[in-house]
Amino acid sequence: MLRRITAGLAALTLSAGLALAPSTPAHAAASDCSAYVNVVCFHQYTNYTGLVWRQTVAQVASRCVNLTDWPGWNDRPSTAFNTSTGGYQLYLYENINCTGYDFILASGQNVSFTGSLAWWNDKVTSLYLYAL
Numbered sequence: 001m002l003r004r005i006t007a008g009l010a011a012l013t014l015s016a017g018l019a020l021a022p023s024t025p026a027h028a029a030a031s032d033c034s035a036y037v038n039v040v041c042f043h044q045y046t047n048y049t050g051l052v053w054r055q056t057v058a059q060v061a062s063r064c065v066n067l068t069d070w071p072g073w074n075d076r077p078s079t080a081f082n083t084s085t086g087g088y089q090l091y092l093y094e095n096i097n098c099t100g101y102d103f104i105l106a107s108g109q110n111v112s113f114t115g116s117l118a119w120w121n122d123k124v125t126s127l128y129l130y131a132l
């Protein structure tokens with residue numbers, strides 16, 4: 001049995017730009033996720049700073065991606081961005097292999113895991129980007 005939470009955040013206004021190859025800047029800003037179209041992106045900290053994990057839709061769509069394959073990223077995400085434009089829904093999972101509780105982020109949404117969502121802070125271990 002899975003608990004599903006849909007973030008009720010307004011879609012970001014995204015600047016036009018090309019999605020780049022994976023990168024991990026040492027210190028980030030919200031724009032290190034929001035400025036990229038068609039990416040899944042995380043910040044290390046809830047205030048949109050720290051390390052950034054960013055992958056294009058093409059790199060992660062339609063399969064389970066374990067953050068345990070990315071050194072240091074298991075249980076690290078504190079924000080999540082789904083800037084996909086093709087209707088992809090981002091499922092974030094508590095455990096490896098896309099199991100456990102999930103959190104759903106619709107296309108064009110982003111979230112910081114604070115307040116009522118604080119349970120998810122430093123909890124994400126795998127993700128699945130589903131094409132609708």
Ligand SMILES: [Ca+2]
Nearest residue numbers: 094123124125
């Ligand atoms: Ca976890």
